[in-house]
Amino acid sequence: MLETSARLLELLSLLQARRDWTSSALSERLGVSTRTVRADIGRLRALGYPVDARPGVSGGYRLAAGTAMPPLLLDDDEAVAVALGLGAIATRGVGVEETSLTALAKLEQVLPSHLRRRVEAVRAATSAVPDPGGPVELPVLGAVAAAIRSQERLRFGYTTHDGRTEPRHVEPQRLVNWGPLWYLLAWDLARDDWRIFRVDRMVPHAPTGARFRPRVIPEEEVVNFVVRRVARSTWTYRARVVVHAPSAEVAARIPIPIEIEEIDESTCRFELGSNDPDRLALSLTQLGADIEVLEGDEVVAALERLAARLQRAAGGALSGR
Incomplete structure (x- = not known):
């Protein structure tokens, strides 16, 4: 019995x-x-x-279904399937990537070694259509998510944009998924300030075991902070423009959070950038309002090229009538 x-x-x-x-x-x-x-x-x-x-x-x-989520029992095959499924979801832009990672971190923490080997074998033997941003390193993401969940300080090697590798010691706060890339917002203990790290450039070291008290940041402020910092750091070309439209309407048409200065009820001013002046010019024309470029000679030249192409396209259509 x-x-x-x-x-x-x-x-x-x-x-x-x-x-x-x-x-x-x-x-x-x-x-x-x-x-x-x-x-x-x-x-x-x-x-x-x-x-x-x-x-x-x-x-x-x-x-039956209750009011709270009780613990579940999974057999070996079910545990492997859940781990693989969570890993797959974490690489897709469906809005639950970070939740999937924290759940995966919890599961992999208790997986027996023989099941962990099965999961890794399936991952190693499986191919997928590559993402434009490159492969997602699930072990690294899992280690970072586990450190965030357990409020544990994290040590890792970090490859900077110029190819140097630096040791970092941080209090990891939040993971933010933007397009094909993952970013870690963390308090850098050596610099005594917030820093943002690309996860694909991180190589985590052994767990530190040192706990910390999280610094409270509202979710929307986390995303806006990361997007603003990352976007500005990658801009090669910038344009400062005046848009003849209300600031709220302009903000709704720009896909990233930026600081918009309201001039009056129907006019606003802001700075926007890109690593491609032609793409930046096109995005400015899609605001649906008249614009004036105050600064940004490369963007002005790109707007002139775009205007010439559109004029040629309209001319060809008119001549065919």
């Missing part, structure tokens, strides 16, 4: 594996009396598992 704790786990596994069980079927599978089954059902309920009971000859037990 199984001991009580082991029997409860076996009972929970049976309830998760099939929708309905009669008392007699459960007692036969567990090798105990129906009275013991009833007692064990009561213990599961006390632990937070919502088990419904139906009276009568054809009655029995069913694991």
Whole structure:
């Protein structure tokens, strides 16, 4: 006969594996009396598992949906499938990437070594259409997500934009996914300031075990802070412009958060940049309002090229009528 704790786990596994069980079927599978089954059902309920009971000859037990999420039991195949699924979701822009990473970090922390090897074998043997931004390093993401979840200081080697590798010691705050890239917002202990790191340039060291108290930043401020810093650091070409439209309308048409100065109710001013002047010129024309370029000679030249192309295209259409 199984001991009580082991029997409860076996009972929970049976309830998760099939929708309905009669008392007699459960007692036969567990090798105990129906009275013991009833007692064990009561213990599961006390632990937070919502088990419904139906009276009568054809009655029995069913694991139902409750008001809170209780722990689940997974067999080996299910655990591997969940780990692979969470890893796949973490590389897709579906809005739950960071949540998937923290869940994956929790799962991989308790995976037995033989199951961890199975997960890594499937990942190593699987190919996917490459993302324009390059492959996502799930082990690195998982290590960073685990440090954030456990509020543990993180040491890693970091490759800077000019190819140098520097040691960093930080308090990791949040992971931010933007397009194909992941960024870590962290408090840099050596510089005593916020810093943003590209995760694909990080090589985590062994866990430090040193805990820290997170610095509170609202979610929307985290995203805006990272986007502003990253965007400005990658701009090769910049344009300072006046737009003849309300600032709220202009902000709604720009895909990244930027600082917009309101001149009056129908005019605003801001700086925008890109690593391609022609792309920047095109994006300015898509604001749906008249613009004036105050600074940015390369962008002015790009606007002139764009205007000439559009004029040629309109001329060809008119001549064909």
